[in-house]
Amino acid sequence: MGFDPVRAEVRFGCGLSPKILAPNSVAAVIERLSGPDRVSEQYPISRYENMSGEVSQIRNLASRVRQAKRRGQDVSKLLKTQQGLKQALRFRTLIWMKQSLLRCVWTEDGFRERLVHFWYDHFSAPGKTLLTRNLVAPYIESAIRPHLTGKFGDLLLACVTHPHMLDYLDQTPSMGPASDAAVKRRLRGQSAGLNENLAREILELHTMGVSSAYSQGDVRQLAELLTGLTGNATKGFRYLPKRAEPGSEIIMQRIYGADGGLSDIENAMQDIAMEPATAVHISRKLAVHFITDLPSPSLVNAMSARYLETQGDLLRTYTAMLEHPDAWFEGRANYKRPVAFITSAMRALAVSEEIFDDWGRQLFYTNLAKPLQLMGQEWLRPGGPDGWEEEDGHWMSPQGLAARLQWSLAVPSVLVDSLPDPRRFVTSALGTSARPQTVYAVNAAQTRREGLALALMSPEFQRH
Incomplete structure (x- = not known):
């Protein structure tokens, strides 16, 4: 089977519309996707970095409430103000939901909206607290949406170093066991630990897949390499050298740490992104999400080959998926979420x-x-x-x-x-x-x- 406009809108887009014409070819789908992101301007959602002032205000009020309680002061007015700010943020979250839904309703580029949902699912970070759970849409807007058609390594780096992801996977308090910060904390009788959550999810979920040929040693070494990464909604992303584990790390038989600092982490992400297992894992996930729970080996192989040939170029990997005849079988397969x-x-x-x-x-x-x-x-x-x-x-x-x-x-x-x-x-x-x-x-x-x-x-x- 070949391209079909109805299947293009239903299987790879947001559904048929009585007002918007379906694309007439694979080239048209890719042209729309590689063009301007007009619908995000039509229905805007705040970017994460623009939320710092609002989040700071809420957190500062919470701190003032705690201090006032310790002093035995009346906190009713502070609590009322704090509650008002939280309610306003929760309502904004509903508005962002409405904006996201309207993007799907009125876009001429349904594939883009479906990809946004796919990649958020892949780099899922729903937040740990009531406050951060309201910042998911801005995280998507700043970390995922701008990188949909670029290199996977850049998307990976944007997501795993984003303050929202760092907070969600407990990377912010992680520090190298031999780092300056850890040594000083132990001398003061305070705990100082290495957290492997982010490293494990990078290898298990984000890149190579759970059954791939990495070891617990690779997880540990990657976790040590990632020390120094920190961030939150008020201060944004930061790299703190005093928290970083000194010396080199060996991950997937490659040595990192000679240069020191953020560049080693960036290099590691790009290298892991180009592992053959990553190409297969990403290609299969895309095929499963858009086409069928059991994609053909021929389809997955074609996509992963294109991924590796193009250094993880996502636009060309999507093109390989859409150009493959197995993407266009008659009937409908995947049940809509x-x-x-x-x-x-x-x-x-x-x-x-x-x-x-x-x-x-x-x-x-x-x-x-x-x-x-x-x-x-x-x-x-x-x-x-x-x-x-x-x-x-x-x-x-x-x-x-x-x-x-x-x-x-x-x-x-x-x-x-x-x-x-x-x-x-x-x-x-x-x-x-x-x-x-x-x-x-x-x-x-x-x-x-x-x-x-x-x-x-x-x-x-x-x-x-």
């Missing part, structure tokens, strides 16, 4: 930005955030650094299906001024994949509400 289901439904309904003008926190929560939780995919909050499950079976639970049905019956009428005619909607939303029995059931529905729900819950719409 909840976020993909809701965004493709909103796109099919052509939900306008104006519909959200009068929404408060409760409406965002009731109609979007809470349903995603019930479907099993809380917005930007996977259970850990390994991200969301890819296997179809995980998303086909009775509770998840019931939540999808409830959303399909109740929420579309809130998202548009007037529900479309289901007889036209089933064609525009499903395209050529609409089965006769689905069209018949939708046409026979008693109400528009029921007809739309039947189309959205059809097997064709539920899969990519």
Whole structure:
């Protein structure tokens, strides 16, 4: 099979839209992806580095509250101010969710939005505290989105040295056992330890994969190399030489540490990014996410070969995936995750930005955030650094299906001024994949509400 516009929008994009033309070739998909990121300007989300002032204000208030309590002072006014700032940040998080959904609804470059979701899943960092959990969207905006079409090594470095990731994987307090900082802390009777979390996840999740030929020794040596990396939402990224383990480290039979400082870490990330195991791991994950849980060896081999030939060029690796005939089989394979289901439904309904003008926190929560939780995919909050499950079976639970049905019956009428005619909607939303029995059931529905729900819950719409 070859390229098909409907499959391009459904399998590799955000779904069919009655307002936006599908791309007509692989070249068109790649051209859109390599062009300007217009939709991020249309629906902006704050970058992480622009949140430092707001986060500092919240943390400073928390410190003032603790100090006032120790002195026995009244803290009611401080608590009220602090709560107001936290509520404002939580509401901004809902606005960022809305902006992200609208990007999927109105983009002409659906592949880009799907890649953003894929790479956040790959470099998952949902945050450890109530405060940092509200900074995931800015992390994505600053660390992931700018590097979608560059070299994987640069994306890797941007993510694993980002303050949000460093905080989430406990890298900030890590220090080399023989470093100046560790020695001084032990002399004062304080603990000073090496944390291997970031190093382990780099090798196990981000690059080579769990079953690859690295050892616990490689994890330990990489963890020592990474000492010195620190950062948080208020001060940003920093490299502190006094926390770094002195001397050289041997990782995957390569020696690092001769130059000292951040450059050794940068070199190590680029080298690990070009390991053949990394090429296969990244290629297989992309194929599984976009195409099928069991991609063909031919497809994965073609992608990993292109990756290695081009020094980890992601744009050309995506091109290898899209050019391969196994990417375009008829039918639909992967079951949509909840976020993909809701965004493709909103796109099919052509939900306008104006519909959200009068929404408060409760409406965002009731109609979007809470349903995603019930479907099993809380917005930007996977259970850990390994991200969301890819296997179809995980998303086909009775509770998840019931939540999808409830959303399909109740929420579309809130998202548009007037529900479309289901007889036209089933064609525009499903395209050529609409089965006769689905069209018949939708046409026979008693109400528009029921007809739309039947189309959205059809097997064709539920899969990519």
